[in-house]
Amino acid sequence: MDFDFTEDQESLRDAVRRFVDKDYGFEHRRATVRAGGFSRANWEGLAGLGLMGLAVPEAHGGMGFGAIDAMVVMEELGRGIVLEPYAQAALIAPAVLQHAGAEVQAAWLPRIAAGEALVVLAHQERSARYRLDQVATVAEGQVLMGAKSLVPAGAHADAFIVPARTAAGIALYLVERGAAGVGTRPYLLQDGSAAAELSLDKAPATLLVPAPQGLAVLELAADIGIAAQAAEAVGAMDKLVAITAEYLNTRKQFGVAISSFQALRHRMADVKMQLELARSMSYYASLKLGEPAEARRRALSQAKLQLCQSTRYVGQQCTQLHGGIGVTDEYISSHYFKRLTAMEMQWGDSLHHLGEVSARMQDQAGVFA
Incomplete structure (x- = not known):
């Protein structure tokens, strides 16, 4: 199988990487965290690259690109541990809205x-x-009546896609943040990104996907989120490994760089193995x-x-290889560690997905296929 990227995909990667390197440096990111974990200026910068239309059909002013293009973008955003919820707004929301009526789409x-x-x-x-x-x-x-937790950039969003229970099952609705009965309580997550609690007290809503089809579309949205996060994590781990390698090559003990110590070299080899395992599963x-729902979910x-x-492995090992400086807020690697740790808890933790894999394994005797 050919895993080479096309010329257009490489150009897309270069454009996003230049934005991250030029406009999303470490100190800029820290300033964004202090300002609440979200910046409209950063959002407009991403929009200026045309990235917001990546997954939007051409008929609605977008580019209509596919999952591999999205993966390329997410890897580069992961390298810069970009705080703004790009995957949520530019990949998941368009995918859900394409199942809504023509008027809502327009x-x-x-x-x-x-x-x-x-x-x-x-x-x-909860x-x-x-x-x-x-x-x-x-x-x-x-x-709608109810509450939602950990809503990305909840205090900054213009609207929310909200699953709600009806007599026929789960349906998906669109709720505007400024509507009556909508309340948000913002806070920062451990990785510095913005989130909020969302309360709905007889909030007016627009039906997007009726029950019972709503659950299937919600599952598709979650799978898009997982794929995007996998690519983002690969980018973040790749950058963290590079930071760690540079540190090992410059930090000296007993008059020599600690990268010459065999025990540390072995640990870095294990780290890179975990990175490549994650990269291959991100591609997967x-x-x-695009597979049928059952195969896709598994x-x-x-x-x-x-x-x-x-x-978990890459974050912990790279932090330990740095020593005490690896957990200080002033040093860049600690922020990668926090982002990678937060990722493990989003879209289902390891125990949840171990159960999902086991339940869907059927007669494969434990072999992924």
Whole structure:
């Protein structure tokens, strides 16, 4: 199988990398964290590259690119541990909205492609424990009652895609942040990104996907999120490994660089092995997004399980190889460690996806296929 990227994909990678290197340096990122974990200026910078229209169909002003192009972008954003929820707004939201009616698509997709509207998925609930079919928020006609947790950039979003339970099952709705009955309580996550609690008290909503099809579209949205996060994690780990290698080559003990110590070289070899395992599963995840639902869900759980293992191992080992400086806020590697640690808990942790893989293994005797 040919894993080479096309010339257009490499050009896309270069454009995003230049943006990250020039406009999203370490000190700029720290300033964004102090300002609340989200910056409209950063968002406009991403929109200026045309990235907001990456997954939006051409008929609505987007580029209509596919999963591999999205993977390329997410890797480069991961290298800069970009705080803004690009995957949520530019990959997941358009995918969900394409299942809505023509009127809703015409109202929102062009605005998303232009970077004028920030729409995020608000699906997590306190008692759900990563299960997408556990939804306590209820729809009463065209109004919603309930609460959602850990909504990305919740205080900055223009609208939310909200799963709610109806008599026929789970449906998906669009709720505008400025609507009556909508409340947000913002806070920072451990990795510095912005999130919020979302409360809905008879909030007016627009039906996007009726029940029972809503759950299937929600599962697709989660799988897109996992694939995007896998690529982002590969970019972050790749950069962290490079930072660690540079540190080992410059830090000296007993008059020599510590990179010459065999024990540390072996640990770096193990780190790089975990990075390449994650990279291969990231490719696998993106390639499987077009498969039928059952095969896709199993593949994405497999990818997320490997991602959880790799991010934990690479983050912990690189931090230990740095020593005490590796956990200081002033040093860049600690921020990669925090981002990788947060990733393990998003879209389902390792125990959740181990259960999902086991339940979907059937007669494969433990062999991923």
